[in-house]
Amino acid sequence: MTDQTLDQLKLTEEEKNKLKELVLARLTVMPHDISISIGDKNLDKKALTEHVESEDEIGNQMMEMELEFLQDLASGAIYGHE
């Protein structure tokens, strides 16, 4: 397993937009009582959504992570470790 950046994944603009939509949709159901400590920030649902909207470094990492997570779910890689 190796992690890849969005650039390395070579997504088309359309694919990237769909991924962004999916991540934003996913964030709408993020529980309000949890947050994510990433880099020098502790981000709640609203702040995390803003990072994804602006496609900055954190927003892009969120998209990479979601794509990997879904790919590993689909491939069964995740369940292979259970």
Place this chain on the structure above:
Amino acid sequence: MNKSLLVTRPNYDSATHYLYRWTEPVIAEAKRKHIPVYDLKEDKATKKTFLSYVQSKHPGFLFLNGHGDAFSVGGHDDEVILDKKIDTGALLDCIMYARSCDSGKVLGNTLVGRGVLAFIGYTRKFIVGTTRSKITKPLEDQLAKLFLEPSNLIATTILKGHSAGEADRRSKQAMLKKFGKMISSIGSFEERFAARWLWSDIRSQVVIGDHNASIHS
């Protein structure tokens, strides 16, 4: 290798506060094993103090906690305490674990190329899921525990004399076990949501250098 532990753990924002508190069990474990501990905490986590201890004590295991990027690790108030400019003669024959964002991207390779035996870090931002109501009580945060307990296992496994590779393996095994619980029907909704974050830590944790290096080397 000098069987001693040097820890850096700044404590000036919520992220460093979590790492600061969650490093306590590792320090306690080292003390239980009568391993000398050099604890550079809070405003002692400066470049000057770090260099002084590294050069005079030659600790065999360095456990760095703090903010960072691909090229450096920070200390108190984000002062860079370790980057490629360090006199690496002082870092020869040691194992280093940098619980810091992106530390395994470039810095780890640089240091291993200059004499660090093994480096454990992350190829992307290190993530901890947190519970907002527990932000001032990190050790009571059961969500953060899912991320930080397996990461502590890297340090405690090395302190027990096992290799860097074995520390990485045990830590990942522990993360995978917790991940499995999180995505299962017994995981809470919060845990199921945060599982993707733990998956990212599992994927990005790397060992660079000699996987067989241990503090008994």
